[in-house]
Amino acid sequence: MRKLAKLYIGTNTKMYKTVADTVAFLTELGRLTADIDRQAFELFVIPSFTALESARKCVPPALVKIGAQNMHWEDEGQFTGEISPPMLKELGVEIVEIGHSERRHVFGESDADENKKVLAALKHGFTPLLCVGETLAQKELGISDESLSIQLKIGLSGVAREDARKLWVAYEPVWAIGVNGIPASAGYAAEKQWVIKRVLGDIFGDAGREIPVFYGGSVNPGNAAELIAQPYIDGLFIGRSAWNACAFNELIRKVVPVFAGK
Ligand code: PGA
DSSP, X not given: OOOOSOEEEEXXXXXXXXXXXXXXXXXXXXHHHTTSOTTSEEEEEEOOGGGHHHHHHXXXXXXXXXXXXXXXXXXXXXXXXXXXXXXXXXXXXXXXXXXXXXXXXXXXXXXXXXXXXXXXXXXXXXXXXXXXXXOHHHHHTTOHHHHHHHHHHHHTTTOOGGGGXXXXXXXXXXXXXXXXXXXXXXXXXXXXXXXXXXXXXXXXXXXXXXXXXXXESSOOTTTHHHXXXXXXXXXEEESGGGSSHHHHHHHHHHHHHHHHTO
16 A cells, blocks of 8 residues: 655635635634645645635635636637736636536537646646546446546546646546435545556656545535545545635544654
């Protein structure tokens, strides 16, 4: 079993928080978690575009890293409704989430699209957080591993070996996400995280196995500690259970000691 030096915990607030909601949430989250040693713990929040500027200003980056939920790959152009890398740079955003299940399955993004975004994020100095996960149909057909491998190999195509250390990956099985999601068992999640680590190793060699891989999909106060105790789960990427700062802080405090003893 391998363990990375740092535990990563983050949330994507999807389309749920206004600017005021985001600022209140982040201010409280920063205050509640300020005493947790950030040498071994990275906390990140990914709010809506409209809240990014205020989000980056209301809590120091040393406490909470801020990410965008999506990004276009071009620097500028005739792309109505899209947000470019320089626009996010201007706001001090550190992370760009790429290929969340809802982007892929509600908005029809392809692996090739995600790949252009990953390359653009690296070019502009962001941490790309590439999300991958099999659908229920793929799981039932027994092709989950193949699906994960394809998403990673296309999504990360053309990434230089020396850039591997700049990547984050989230494993989020599509069937486990959201209000109708069924949380993956810790054993199932660990097995698939190992598949992901193996594919990352195939792509990047040793550097690939050092890429932090997070689990997401119905993480909650009841399963978070068991998930983080698993080999190859380097962090948790949480939706609903993280959107209240007090509850999120409590969940974090359950997980931090388990990771430290891993
Ligand atoms: P959930 O969302 O924790 O609410 O299932 C996870 C996600 O979409 O990243």
